[in-house]
Amino acid sequence: MARCPCGARGSAFGAVALAASLPGFAIGVHVRHSGGQDGLQGTVTEAPLGTVDVQYKILEPSEMPIEVYHTNLGKQEYFENCLLRYTQVVEDYADKQLQALALEALDLEAASEDFRNASLWEGRHKERIGKLSNWFYNKYFSWLSGRTCGQCNVQMTSGGEHVVPTQDELEHGAHRVRLFKCPTCPNVSRFPRYKSLKKLLETRTGLCGEFARVFGLFLAALGYEYRLVLDWTDHVWNEVLIDSRWETVDTTCPGYNFKHILRWHMPVVYIVAFGAHEVLDVTARYATNWADVEARRGKDGNFDPKVAKQLIHEADERVRELRGETEPPQWRAQEAKDLDAMRLPGKL
Ligand SMILES: [Zn+2]
Structure with a gap:
């Protein structure tokens, strides 16, 4: 398991730069939401896999909150x-x-x-x-490691993209939400970077x-x-x-x-x-x-x-x-x- 923070950062940086360079990549798209697949303990149970359409928007580096390291x-x-x-x-x-x-x-x-x-x-x-x-x-x-797509049973990947937080995520201090994607189907999994200590005592992941x-x-x-x-x-x-x-x-x-x-x-x-x-x-x-x-x-x-x-x-x-x-x-x-x-x- 790769636990070195600087290694993780390197790959994330590359992917964000790549995403930003692809025309049309950073606009809102509809995907199937992989509810309940993120393996977090204590999170709200979401609708079963593949039944909820949610809109998510991948943030461009210029849109990211100020705490995102490499641009600031x-x-x-x-x-x-x-x-x-x-x-x-x-x-x-x-x-x-x-x-x-x-x-x-x-x-x-x-x-x-x-x-x-x-x-x-x-x-x-x-x-x-x-x-x-x-x-x-x-x-x-x-440690936040890879996630598995419940539908395809393959490892989901995170290129370091971040998406707009939901109201509930914001209420627990998550201004950044990292996105994991299935390489073979449209499923995604969110990882909110919660700041609230109470919430982190529930999720116990990060x-x-x-x-x-x-x-x-x-x-x-x-x-x-x-x-x-x-x-x-x-x-x-x-x-x-x-x-x-x-x-x-x-x-x-x-x-x-x-x-x-x-x-x-x-x-x-x-x-x-x-x-x-x-x-x-x-x-x-x-x-x-x-x-x-x-x-x-x-x-x-x-x-x-x-x-x-x-x-x-x-x-x-x-x-x-x-x-x-x-x-x-x-x-x-x-x-x-x-x-x-x-x-x-x-x-x-
Ligand atoms: Zn999948």
Whole structure:
């Protein structure tokens, strides 16, 4: 199973470009809707296969929501939009009802380990988080892989096309809906990129963004200090504070937990951590060569890095303002020093 986000992105980009280049490709057409074939848990049961005609419209890249990565990377508006959206996700983690739903899921699905009982894990927090992450990856959340056409029993394919969301999808925060198509018949299957944590606790399916969003809620529910980390080259993961140190947790690839490394060696530009008390540029921790990062910032149509720094600073202050906090969190001074020490050429 291909789980590397950058690989998936590469193929999606090509297909969108191809679709955009074909005259008449991006106009509305009638197809048979493959209702109920998408295998999502907890979704509304749709009409049986082949009985409903729905109109769908494939979006051209210029019509896509701003969060679609490849058309907007490097633009200030996109950067600001991401800062705002991820701050919002982390705010949602404080919702006690959502936390209760996550704890219920632990009761129901994690019978072999008592993750909820903190006293059992005294002094073993890395082990607890490691096991929780493995459970999440192996038992709880599913990677969005290919879908099978119920009529033809063949693998449906996704060229990365996105379609207009329905009202119901929009209500659960899905501004993007990925389309899967059967190669031999007109059946399609939709994959809404839900933002609503409540909805994601039902669907339990997604890519790195959905994995990290939901796992962050589990960390919050168990009382940990948590951060959601966004790499602008298209990956999202978690960090958790253990023994005064921020540890990396990537539930799409638990083998890389607790290692500050990017496994696909993308040329990173910005990696920003969103926590309950802060927004912080943590690029230096994950970059292998700081001089390269600096050279990329502000180049190739990227906006002024001084502006980016200011925007992150403002987002950082805004998070604390919302919570009525006046001082940065107590770990900040040490972490700022550590990050400074990592801003060296040829770190590895
Ligand atoms: Zn088919």
